[in-house]
Amino acid sequence: MPITEDGIYDVALRLIEADGVEALTMRKLAMALNANPMSLYHHVPNKEAVLRGATARVGSRFSTRDPQHLPWQDRLRHMLLDFRELALEHPKLMTYCLGRAEYIQPDDSFWLDLTDVLAAAGLPAEEIPRVAATLCATLTGLMISELTGVVQQWATLPSAPGGGPCPAPTRPDLDAMARFVLNGVLASVENHPARVPEQG
Amino acid sequence: MPITEDGIYDVALRLIEADGVEALTMRKLAMALNANPMSLYHHVPNKEAVLRGATARVGSRFSTRDPQHLPWQDRLRHMLLDFRELALEHPKLMTYCLGRAEYIQPDDSFWLDLTDVLAAAGLPAEEIPRVAATLCATLTGLMISELTGVVQQWATLPSAPGGGPCPAPTRPDLDAMARFVLNGVLASVENHPARVPEQG
């Protein structure tokens, strides 16, 4: 079968999730595609573009069926938890791309829905981009920390010099920690000084 | 002058802040040290150790004069803002190490002070490591997003499909956004269900 751009991104994504981003090589990628390493350069300008393409492919999988009839709190909750689910499905690539710019774009449904929800929450238009940006930053930290394993490591650390280590958090524990952060985010929006609460 | 382990870390840190982590090379590092590339391996096992050493050197600069007489809210505020200042002083290296494990260790004064503050806030001992872990995760996201420039980019994005872009945030704006996240963190701790508020 011939090489296609999307085929390159798909195989790259598979290799990344198997061995990590740092193990991805143009030569290995070509081998997995049964192609000559140099053939890739006829479909893709360079390695950076491969990583960008794989990232975009994951991003396109984010299908938010944003339930617009629900209260904004529930909509925000769904969005952020959906984002987390997607990140947990592609841990290796997401760990990579959460740490650099450009993984959330202005025309992503995630960004559009997020700003829409914040408008529904009663935030004035000029405040929305900055509040949305801080929410994305918080979400970034939660997911990077969970995906790299630091958060599990921290949660296991002793809280006092003499104390023993805590039991490692299980998946339900991590879910609870994510919801704890989420509740803080919701409270921050609710208490934003410029917010005009919806009447009724 | 002879090569020393600390000298290697210091020069590595300088090169990293000048050109970024990905531009650091054992060969360039040796050149900056006026040494043969292979000489480094007599003082350091490999490149990973160089990055770990440089990271530890930045971490040791975190001098928290934790004002224990202040209310826990003020102590927490100081700690997190001090952390941010340190990160802003070493943006390139911090961007790198915030994205991987092990940059906060159990015997770091940052961790010890953080757990101490949470105890002063009235959190039960068994809850402290997990709350501390989520706070570190939030802080990680804020700083990664600020250092990579995503948060500035997001804050500049239009909030509605028809709307124009917002003005780029200035340093005071970024400070305000950091305080916004900080207030959310404080509120999360204050409202933690297991917290026993201090009397008086």
Add this chain to the structure above:
DNA sequence: ACCTGAACACCGTTCAAGT
């Protein structure tokens, strides 16, 4: 003990040559 040159096994990418 410390340094060094040559060498090995890799990279990403260019380019001229093939079909």
Add this chain to the structure above:
DNA sequence: ACCTGAACACCGTTCAAGT
């Protein structure tokens, strides 16, 4: 248009040989 082999300019690291 698409593919390919050789080659270039790099990497990190090993190792035998030097002082």
